[in-house]
Amino acid sequence: MLGLGNGLCSVxxxxxxxxxxWERVIxxxxxxxxxxxxxxxxxxxxGFRQRxxxxxxxxxxxxLDRPLTLQRAGNKAKPYQVRQVRAVILAYNLDLEV
Known part of the structure; x- marks a missing residue:
């Protein structure tokens, strides 16, 4: 039983x-x-797939018209790419279903 509880906490x-x-991006x-x-x-x-x-x-x-292409800037996302992600989320009215 303990393992299940820890798993739920992790989820x-x-x-x-x-x-x-999501909130920080939006x-x-x-x-x-x-x-x-x-x-x-x-x-x-x-719902995106990654290659x-x-x-x-x-x-x-x-x-989606074309894929989003992202690259690392160290361990951070590049700011202009985060703006592109936000634009796609807003344009397609995407929301989390979790």
Whole structure:
């Protein structure tokens, strides 16, 4: 029983982190200070599929005109790419279903 409880806690923490990342992207908070892996995890939670070639992460989703392409800036996402992510989320009215 203990293992199940710890697993649920981990899932809640993960969902909470995705929700916080979504809020920071939508609100335009700290575009230059968002963790790259958090942005990728957010996009995956929004239904994107990822293809990695070298340093380029192409994220595709049905009905999207073209893929989003992201690259790391150290462990952070590049600010202009976070703005592109925000524009896509708002243009396609994407929301988390978690």
């Amino acid at each position: 809640r923490r993960h969902v909470g982190r995705i929700r916080r990342t 609100n335009g908070e700290a575009d230059a200070n968002l963790d790259f892996d958090d942005v990728i995890t957010l996009l995956m939670a929004l 990695v070639r070298g340093s380029h992460h192409a994220l595709m989703r049905p009905k």
